[in-house]
Amino acid sequence: MITRIDTSARASKIVKHNGIAYLSGQVAEGDTIQEQTAACLAKIDALLEQAGSSREKMLRATIWLADMKDFAGLNEVWNDWVPEGHAPARACGEAKLAREILKVEIIVDAVCD
Numbered sequence: 001m002i003t004r005i006d007t008s009a010r011a012s013k014i015v016k017h018n019g020i021a022y023l024s025g026q027v028a029e030g031d032t033i034q035e036q037t038a039a040c041l042a043k044i045d046a047l048l049e050q051a052g053s054s055r056e057k058m059l060r061a062t063i064w065l066a067d068m069k070d071f072a073g074l075n076e077v078w079n080d081w082v083p084e085g086h087a088p089a090r091a092c093g094e095a096k097l098a099r100e101i102l103k104v105e106i107i108v109d110a111v112c113d
Helices: 033-051 068-081
Strands: 002-007 012-017 020-023 058-065 089-094 104-111
Touching: 002 033, 012 033, 020 033, 033 068, 033 104, 058 068, 068 089
Parallel strands: 058 089
Antiparallel strands: 002 012, 012 020, 020 104, 058 104
């Protein structure tokens, strides 16, 4: 069974299937990569909770940066956010994001209830 949560004509914020929650990409505004990353991760926390999951149950994270020069700043926030011993498989690359102001987009898949 597939469950779609918070669905619009274009996308669902969460899709659950066979015990996995697939979260849509999260972006946020802010002046620095650290501010945007922290705001994205707060949104992910809320979506994980809504899906019946948590940071400890993350399987994979895909991270897009508008500029790889922000990699260290991203990791400053990311490393404090991921629970020790529960780091997901992760990929990080550079991509042109949807709006000029955006520095990061984060996509997470996790085990859910």
